[in-house]
Amino acid sequence: MxxxxxxxxxxxxxxxKTHWQAGTMLYPLxxxxxxxxxxxxxxxxxxxxxxxxxxxxxxxxxxxxxxxxHSYEIIKKNKEFVVNLPSRSMAKAVDYCGVxxxxxxxxxxxxxxxxxxxxHIKTPQIESCPVSIECKVKQIIPLGSHDCxxxxxxxxxxxxxxxxxxxxxxLEKAELISYIHGAYFAPGKLLGTFGYSVKKx
Amino acid sequence: MxxxxxxxxxxxxxxxKTHWQAGTMLYPLxxxxxxxxxxxxxxxxxxxxxxxxxxxxxxxxxxxxxxxxHSYEIIKKNKEFVVNLPSRSMAKAVDYCGVxxxxxxxxxxxxxxxxxxxxHIKTPQIESCPVSIECKVKQIIPLGSHDCxxxxxxxxxxxxxxxxxxxxxxLEKAELISYIHGAYFAPGKLLGTFGYSVKKx
Numbered sequence: 529m530x531x532x533x534x535x536x537x538x539x540x541x542x543x544x545k546t547h548w549q550a551g552t553m554l555y556p557l558x559x560x561x562x563x564x565x566x567x568x569x570x571x572x573x574x575x576x577x578x579x580x581x582x583x584x585x586x587x588x589x590x591x592x593x594x595x596x597x598h599s600y601e602i603i604k605k606n607k608e609f610v611v612n613l614p615s616r617s618m619a620k621a622v623d624y625c626g627v628x629x630x631x632x633x634x635x636x637x638x639x640x641x642x643x644x645x646x647x648h649i650k651t652p653q654i655e656s657c658p659v660s661i662e663c664k665v666k667q668i669i670p671l672g673s674h675d676c677x678x679x680x681x682x683x684x685x686x687x688x689x690x691x692x693x694x695x696x697x698x699l700e701k702a703e704l705i706s707y708i709h710g711a712y713f714a715p716g717k718l719l720g721t722f723g724y725s726v727k728k729x
Numbered sequence: 730m731x732x733x734x735x736x737x738x739x740x741x742x743x744x745x746k747t748h749w750q751a752g753t754m755l756y757p758l759x760x761x762x763x764x765x766x767x768x769x770x771x772x773x774x775x776x777x778x779x780x781x782x783x784x785x786x787x788x789x790x791x792x793x794x795x796x797x798x799h800s801y802e803i804i805k806k807n808k809e810f811v812v813n814l815p816s817r818s819m820a821k822a823v824d825y826c827g828v829x830x831x832x833x834x835x836x837x838x839x840x841x842x843x844x845x846x847x848x849h850i851k852t853p854q855i856e857s858c859p860v861s862i863e864c865k866v867k868q869i870i871p872l873g874s875h876d877c878x879x880x881x882x883x884x885x886x887x888x889x890x891x892x893x894x895x896x897x898x899x900l901e902k903a904e905l906i907s908y909i910h911g912a913y914f915a916p917g918k919l920l921g922t923f924g925y926s927v928k929k930x
């Protein structure tokens with residue numbers, strides 16, 4: 529069945545790639561919960577998919593936020609935030625924190641998320657997220673609808689049970705969520721590991 | 730079985746989140762094939778996972794590239810590139826184009842990829858990728874090991890058979906590849922669509 533489908537597609541696309549409207553079409557993207565605020569009354573969470581790694585050494589990532597979002601001023605003022613990677617069981621909270629504003633609701637309470645202390649910054653991390661990445665903002669680049677916050681990673685916390693007996697982090701077991709064109713997905717089948725295409729048998 | 734596993738994890742993590750080394754830990758990320766070069770003798774492909782959307786309006790994305798990579802000078806000189814989203818059947822080519830250099834091999838030939846004309850820029854796109862995003866570089870930000878190229882999306886092409894009879898782009902059918910901590914994955918189960926957490930039944 530799958531083979532048949534692929535065959536059909538192959539025939540069509542060779543001569544049939546359609547022009548689509550220019551827009552944000554880079555996927556899959558991470559669906560992450562950004563925690564922000566350095567004092568309890570200001571703690572907030574915002575879901576972001578406009579996020580990515582931008583440098584290996586030093587480790588840096590970027591998140592893009594609309595200036596009208598409640599979290600925008602909090603992050604801009606404190607120059608720090610935490611990127612919390614949620615697992616598939618948290619998909620509903622991920623969606624909720626993206627469509628509701630911290631001006632009107634306390635997302636920690638509604639989503640039953642617990643703030644725990646970070647190691648290197650004042651912003652708390654989300655306890656139930658398997659990975660939390662503590663970040664300090666280095667640059668803010670206004671681009672249009674969004675400002676891009678480029679930040680350095682200053683600390684990482686992971687679920688202890690993701691680390692195997694050899695000390696390897698098994699991130700594939702965290703069942704992280706990706707965002708593809710308006711929908712959330714769990715990871716599927718492993719296709720290969722880095723370098724597998726040139727490995728000798 | 731899955732329930733049992735989750736229960737076990739829940740018990741452990743409440744009090745047991747481990748400090749890990751600071752590093753690039755934001756996942757899942759897209760695994761994409763960047764095509765570059767404006768004349769056939771210079772055409773090259775490089776696999777990038779340090780890529781993300783940075784602005785909705787105008788539509789902008791970023792890719793980060795090490796200055797020592799063969800594609801770096803090509804992109805810097807031409808100020809344009811195409812982000813091609815590969816489907817799972819192309820995983821081996823995705824890996825290969827990330828570990829081999831265009832200085833030594835012609836990746837188009839080795840991976841049997843065909844360059845076809847783009848709409849708005851001189852850089853060709855990869856025919857067999859279900860989505861190709863034409864980009865013009867707006868800013869180059871040196872960060873350390875990588876320079877971040879911030880670019881505006883000027884055109885998008887998609888496989889015609891991903892567009893259904895109502896004109897909706899069914900990107901979930903493209904079976905795009907994500908990169909998680911050293912491995913490539915196909916998309917898995919749909920968890921929900923944007924806004925589903927607040928929809929009335």
